[in-house]
Every structure is written in C-alpha cells, then in structure tokens.
Amino acid sequence: MQASAATVSSPQPARRDPIAELIAPSPRVLAIQRALADFGYGQIKPTGNFDAATRVAIEKFERDRKLPVTGQISERFVRELSAMTGRPLE
Template identity: 40%
Template sequence: MEAHTSNKVATYKVTSGVLGVLALLGWGLYGYSLSSSGTEESRLREQTTRLQNDLNQLNTEHRRVTAEYEQLRQSAGDLQGVQGQLASVQEQVKSLEQARAQLTESVAQARSQLTSSTAPSADDARASQTGTANPSTGPVRIDAAQEALTRLGYGPLTADGKMGSRTRRAIEAFERAQGLAVTGSLERATVQALEANSGVSIQ
C-alpha cells in the first residue's frame, strides 16, 4: 500500500516537472516569437522607409528628366521652325537673285536700244541743218519747240536744236493728244498748237 502510494507521488512529481518544463519552454518560445516578430517589423519598417526615400528620389529625378525632355522637344520644334524659315528665306533670296539678273539684263537691253534710238539718222542730220524736216511757212526754232514740248510734259528734251528721235516721238505724242495728223515733224498746225498751248514762240 505504501509502495503504491510512493509510486503515485513519484509519477505526479515527474509529470509536474515535465509540465513545468513544457510550460517554461512554451513561454520561452512565445517570448522569442514576440521578439522575432518585433525585430522583423522593425526591419520591414526600415526597409519600407528606405524604399520610400528611394522612390521619392526617383520621382524627383523623373520630374527633372521629364522637364529636360520637354525643353529639348520644344527646342527641337523651334529649331525645325527656324530651319523652315531659313529655307524659305533662302528660296526668296534665290528668287530675288534671279529677278535681279533678269532686271539687269533688261536694263542693259533698254540702254542698248536707247543708245540706238538716240543715234541721229541721215534724215535727222539734214533736218537739224535745215531747221525742220517739213518746215512751215516761216523758219522754226527746233530748240524752242523742244522747250515747249518739255514745258507741256512731253519730255524732258534737251533744247539742242536737233530733230532727234526723242524729239520726233514727243511731237507725235503731242499731235495725238491734240487730235492732229501724226507726222512727227513741225508742221504748221503742230507749231501753232505748240505756241498756243505752251506760250513759247517757236517761229
């Protein structure tokens, strides 16, 4: 009886000891888990903070690069516009140079024709010697007729007393304007009309 009781007591003590060890081990593991959880959370918080800082820096760099890209794109657009304007100006300059060359040639031709037209012909030479190709009843002063024609706006003519081509063309223009027969010479009717309109004495 006493032996049986002793065995029960021994068994109870062992069980209690095992339970106590297990309890202590459980509390230790729980405490370790809490400690591990806290350490992991801190590590994750630090990592999150570091990543957030990196993200902020990346966003800042992205905004800077985006701004530079927009500036470069705008500059490229402006450059294209400038290049287009430059090409247009170059075309205009080319056109102006061509027009200038044509105008220079036209001026040269006009001067050549003018020189040819102002050269006195044989008839003109004879007219200058006699005073007029078809004189009126009285002697006609060609220089006075030239002065009269210039005063009336059919010039300018040089009052040199020579019946040149320019003087003839001026007389013809005056005769047309007056409704006279176009002769290009100082006929009586032409002389009278010149004197009446200009107030210059031609005879």
C-alpha cells in the same frame, strides 16, 4: 637787180558748207524742244537738232491734240504748240 614786190593774197571768202548748215542747231527746233519738255512731252534735251526723242514727243503732242500723227514740225503743229504755251516758237 631789185626784188619784185611781194604778191599780197587776199583772204578767200568763206565757203558755204551745206552739210554743216543741215546739222547746225536750229533756234526754231530748240524753242520747240523746250516747249515740249516744259509741258511734259518727254525727256527731251534741247539741242536744236531734230532727233528721235523730238519726233516721239511731237507724235505724243499730236495724239493728245487729235492732230494727224506725223512726228514732223509742220506749220499746224507749231501753231497748236504756240497756242498751248502762249508764246511764239521762233
């Protein structure tokens, strides 16, 4: 009796991990952190992850620029920071 052909399994497609996506470094956050650090808005380690130091630096920038203090990355904040640095933050 002949052995049946071995079943060849195809690799499973990579599963999407929503948690990993949430904690993965963001190029935009990294650019913002670098700009804030370059212009003296705190001892920020550019990691690409939004953290407390980044929030505090954003709040300081917002106060200095007479913006509403939110500590968040908003489109208005990005426009103001980009205008100040003279470079896009993407």
